[in-house]
Amino acid sequence: MTTRREILVGSLVLGGAAVAQPAGKGGGIAAPARGDAFLGKHTPKPLPFDPKKLTGISEKLIVSHHDKNYAGAVKNLNQVEEALAQITPDTPGFTVSGLEAAKLKFTNSMILHEMYFQNLGGDGHGVGSATEKALVQAYGSHARWEKLFLALGNSLGGGSGWAILDWDFHARGARIYWAGDHTTALAFGAPLLVMDMYEHAYAMDYGASAKDYIDAFFKNINWPEVDRRLAAWGNVPGQ
Ligand SMILES: [Fe+2]
Structure with missing residues (x-):
C-alpha cells in the first residue's frame, strides 16, 4: 500500500503539472525521483562535552554558539533542501544559483561547526605521535605550526572565517588553510x-579580543580527536 509520505517523496513536477508517484518507482532522467538530497531532515548533534567544563570559554557562550548559530545553520539547510526539491525546468537561474549557494554555505557551516565542537573539550595536551610527525613534516616544528595557525586566527579577529588545519590530499600532508564565509574551503x-x-x-566572553579567545581555544583542544581524524584521512589515497 502506498503511504502518503511515499506519494509526497515521489511526487514530480513535469511541465508544470504535479504527478504523484510512489518513491522508488519510475526514475531515469525524464522522471527524477526525490532522494536523500531533498529530505531536509538534518538534526543538530548535541555538544560532545560538558559545556560547563571548558577552560576560558563560558557555558553561556558555547551553548549560545551551539543552539543559535550551529542549530540555525542546520535549520536553514533543511529549508534550502526543501526549496531545492521544488526546482523545475522553468525555475529562474538566479533562484537555482541562489539556493545552491545557500546550500553550500549552510552545509559547510554545519560540518565545520560539528568538527569545531568535536575538536574542543580536551585539555590542550597529548598530541599524538602521528599528528606531531605531520606537523613537523609540514612546518619544521610544532611551535612553528602553532605560530602560523595563531597568526591566521589573529588575522581574522574582528572579521569572520575559519582557521583550519587540513589533511591536504594533493600535498599528502597537513596544511593550514583559511576558509571564509563557510564557502571558500580547500577543494x-x-x-x-x-x-x-x-x-x-x-565576543560574549572576550569582546573584540580574538587573541584571548584563541589562547582559550588552544587550552581546550581535543588532540585525540585530531589524531583520530589524521588516522582516517591519512589512509585515504590521494591523487
Ligand atoms: Fe560559529
Missing part, C-alpha cells in the same frame, strides 16, 4: 583541526 582536503573565528565564537 581536496579534510579538516584535522577547526577553529571558528566568527565573532559569535568569542
Whole structure:
C-alpha cells in the first residue's frame, strides 16, 4: 500500500503539472525521483562535552554558539533542501544559483561547526605521535605550526572565517588553510583541526579580543580527536 509520505517523496513536477508517484518507482532522467538530497531532515548533534567544563570559554557562550548559530545553520539547510526539491525546468537561474549557494554555505557551516565542537573539550595536551610527525613534516616544528595557525586566527579577529588545519590530499600532508564565509574551503582536503573565528565564537566572553579567545581555544583542544581524524584521512589515497 502506498503511504502518503511515499506519494509526497515521489511526487514530480513535469511541465508544470504535479504527478504523484510512489518513491522508488519510475526514475531515469525524464522522471527524477526525490532522494536523500531533498529530505531536509538534518538534526543538530548535541555538544560532545560538558559545556560547563571548558577552560576560558563560558557555558553561556558555547551553548549560545551551539543552539543559535550551529542549530540555525542546520535549520536553514533543511529549508534550502526543501526549496531545492521544488526546482523545475522553468525555475529562474538566479533562484537555482541562489539556493545552491545557500546550500553550500549552510552545509559547510554545519560540518565545520560539528568538527569545531568535536575538536574542543580536551585539555590542550597529548598530541599524538602521528599528528606531531605531520606537523613537523609540514612546518619544521610544532611551535612553528602553532605560530602560523595563531597568526591566521589573529588575522581574522574582528572579521569572520575559519582557521583550519587540513589533511591536504594533493600535498599528502597537513596544511593550514583559511576558509571564509563557510564557502571558500580547500577543494581536496579534510579538516584535522577547526577553529571558528566568527565573532559569535568569542565576543560574549572576550569582546573584540580574538587573541584571548584563541589562547582559550588552544587550552581546550581535543588532540585525540585530531589524531583520530589524521588516522582516517591519512589512509585515504590521494591523487
Ligand atoms: Fe560559529
